[in-house]
Amino acid sequence: MKIIKSLSEMHQLRKQYTSSQQSIGFVPTMGYLHEGHVQLMKQAKQENDLVVVSIFVNPLQFGPNEDFERYPRDEQRDIQCAKAAGVDVAFFPQVEEMYQEEHSVIMQVQRRVQVLCGAKREGHFDGVVTVLTKLFHLVAPTRVYFGMKDAQQVAVVDALLTDYHFPISLCAVPTVREEDGLAKSSRNVYLSQEERAEAPSIYQALQHGQQLIQSGNKHVKQIVEEVTRFIKGHTRGKIDYVDILSYPQLETIDTIDRKIIIAVAVQFQQARLIDNVVINEHGITMTDGR
Amino acid sequence: MKIIKSLSEMHQLRKQYTSSQQSIGFVPTMGYLHEGHVQLMKQAKQENDLVVVSIFVNPLQFGPNEDFERYPRDEQRDIQCAKAAGVDVAFFPQVEEMYQEEHSVIMQVQRRVQVLCGAKREGHFDGVVTVLTKLFHLVAPTRVYFGMKDAQQVAVVDALLTDYHFPISLCAVPTVREEDGLAKSSRNVYLSQEERAEAPSIYQALQHGQQLIQSGNKHVKQIVEEVTRFIKGHTRGKIDYVDILSYPQLETIDTIDRKIIIAVAVQFQQARLIDNVVINEHGITMTDGR
Structure with a gap:
């Protein structure tokens, strides 16, 4: 596995592999790799000649109350993890090179983000x-x-690629789950024993909502209420949101008449868990999420 | 010469020529091609295996008081002109494909533009x-x-390419001039006979400013005054601006101590003419403008 730290090296390598017509699967990450990332790398490996993983804690996506400095980093473990997953190139760009001077041209996301x-x-x-x-x-x-x-x-990356005609295919990889259905997350370790036992009901609640749609219920408000009731009835977590939106537009809808997402966030004592299902108007799961 | 109108055709062609490792010189235009464009196409032809010209009147860059509908278009003449200049691909994207739906992600230029x-x-x-x-x-x-x-x-394209690490070289082509020094422009035909006789003094004024710098004057304010006086003394045009700024940052400076631009805009009866010189701190012309 090649380890690349400078942009000029990456530039040279890109020239090499584009001229040899190899397909490149790319997994951008902020490092501290976990099972979810491994899943992405493995799928990339299956579908491409080469896999590039970038590991870059991007200061620009941290808010003023989010601690960029304290974000966990472990370069050696990340290298081992990427190597084990069959990655060909681990790209560690440096902040000084990525943000050399203040930008003259900025990008702003105006849709799909206020929800x-x-x-x-x-x-x-x-x-x-x-x-x-x-x-x-x-x-x-x-x-x-x-x-x-x-x-x-x-959804935001889908908009970015479409708006600017990037010649890149977006591959959305299904959420990896524990055997009991709980979405895998590095935050799950912060759950108490009781919370961990309750947490699978988050995904059960989403499936309950999905079943209502499958059985013909098209009323967004009713389904949101049902999913909310389910989570409240089965966990002591505090619901942050339960939302049904068009997908990938993420616009508010009243009726299930297109592809949608049911998304939830639940706050437990030490961990905030999120999960979702993306389904079509008949309640069928869209595995690629698009 | 290939004429391409759909994005999918362009997509296919791009794949073809990137896989055959041909270098591509690109001249983006709004059409109604004139001698300035021809110069760009010729230089692109010299330096690349293939030349692509795009002809697209971009609605997004017209202000509310600028008339997108009335912008001159002549597809047949543009095709002849591109063909004569040795262009390989004339790309006519269609507005409906370029702006399919409202953007979710917008780009804004925050520097180099308020001057x-x-x-x-x-x-x-x-x-x-x-x-x-x-x-x-x-x-x-x-x-x-x-x-x-x-x-x-x-300067703005330079910022765009740098900020986002586009793997593209920017080639700035020197202004083409009439024998008497007047910068070529499709607007020159709107000058009266008297105005046309005076107009070369715009470039003379810029050269006068350049000479002052060459002879050691470093005071921006003084040089701006001299250039202004020269234009006023030699034309009946109304000065819109005479400015000396750092280049390509386009920031206000007091002292000539780096690469700079002397830029002018002069309003005549029926035509507004612009011109500039980009020079280093010793007054030497930077031909590539960078």
């Missing part, structure tokens, strides 16, 4: 699309991989 | 960088060509 987790993270997705645009130019991937666990991020 | 002609064209350069980002992804050029006549545009 769900984005509602409380003003400017977060501006930072995400900015760094992704840079990385896409540096890496020139054929396909880029994101996990559906963060469905809003997938 | 010179940009000061009165709010949002103009936002439209320019948006369409160029799309075109750069669609065409994937090795080099992109702009004329130094619009030095501010070159």
Whole structure:
């Protein structure tokens, strides 16, 4: 596995592999790799000649109350993890090179971001699309991989690629789950024993909502109430949101008449868990989330 | 010469020529091609395996008081002109495909634009960088060509390419001039006979400023005054601006101690003429404008 730290090295390598017509699967991450990332890398490996993983804690996507400095980093573990997953290139760009001087041209996300987790993270997705645009130019991937666990991020990247005609395919990878259905997350370790036992009912609540749609219920308000009731009845977590929106537009709707997302965020004592399902108007899961 | 009108055709062609490792010179235009464009196409032809010209009147870069509908168009003449200049691909994207739906992600230029002609064209350069980002992804050029006549545009494109690490070289082509020094422009035909006789003194004024710097004068204010006096003394045009700024940052300076631009805009009866010189701190012309 090649380890690359300078942009000029990445530039040279990109020239090499584009001239040899190899397809590139790209997994952009902030490092501290976990099972979710491994899933992305493995799928990228299956579908491409080469896999590039970037590991870059992007200062621009942290809000003023979010601690960029304290974000966990472990370069050696990340290298081992990427190597084990069959990654060909681990790209560690440096902040000084990525943000050499203040930008003259800024990017702002104006839609798909005022809802769900984005509602409380003003400017977060501006930072995400900015760094992704840079990385896409540096890496020139054929396909880029994101996990559906963060469905809003997938929706924003979909908009970025479409709006600017990037010649890159977006691959949304289904959420990896524990055997009892709980979405895997590095935050799950912060759950108490009781909370951990209750947490699978978050996904059960989403499935309950999905079943209501399958059985013909088209009323968004009713389904949101049912999902909310289910979570309240089965966990002591505090509901942050339960939302049904069009997907990937993430617009408010009254009736289930197109592809939608049911998304929830539940706050436990020490951990805030999120989960979602993306389904069509008949209640059928859309595995690629698009 | 290939004529391409759909984005999917352009997409296919781009794949073809990137896989055959041919270098691409790209000249983005709004059509109604004139001698300035021909100069860009010729230089692109010399420096690349293939030349792509795009002809697209970009609605997003027109202000509310600027008439997008009335902008001159002549597809057949443009095709003849491009063919004669040795262009390989004439790309006519359609507005409906370029702006399929309202953007979720917008681009804004925050520096280099509040001065010179940009000061009165709010949002103009936002439209320019948006369409160029799309075109750069669609065409994937090795080099992109702009004329130094619009030095501010070159400065903004320089920022766009640098900020987002586009793997594209910016080639700024020197302004083409009449024998008497007047910068060529399709607007020159609107000058009266008297105005046309006076107009070369605009470039003479710039050269006068340049000579002052060469002879050691470093005072921006003094040189601006001298250039202004020269234009007033030799033409009946109304001065819109005479400015000396750092280049390509386009920031206000007091002292000539780096690369700078002397830029002027003069309003005649029926035509507003612009011109500039880009020189280093010793007064030496920087031919590539960078």
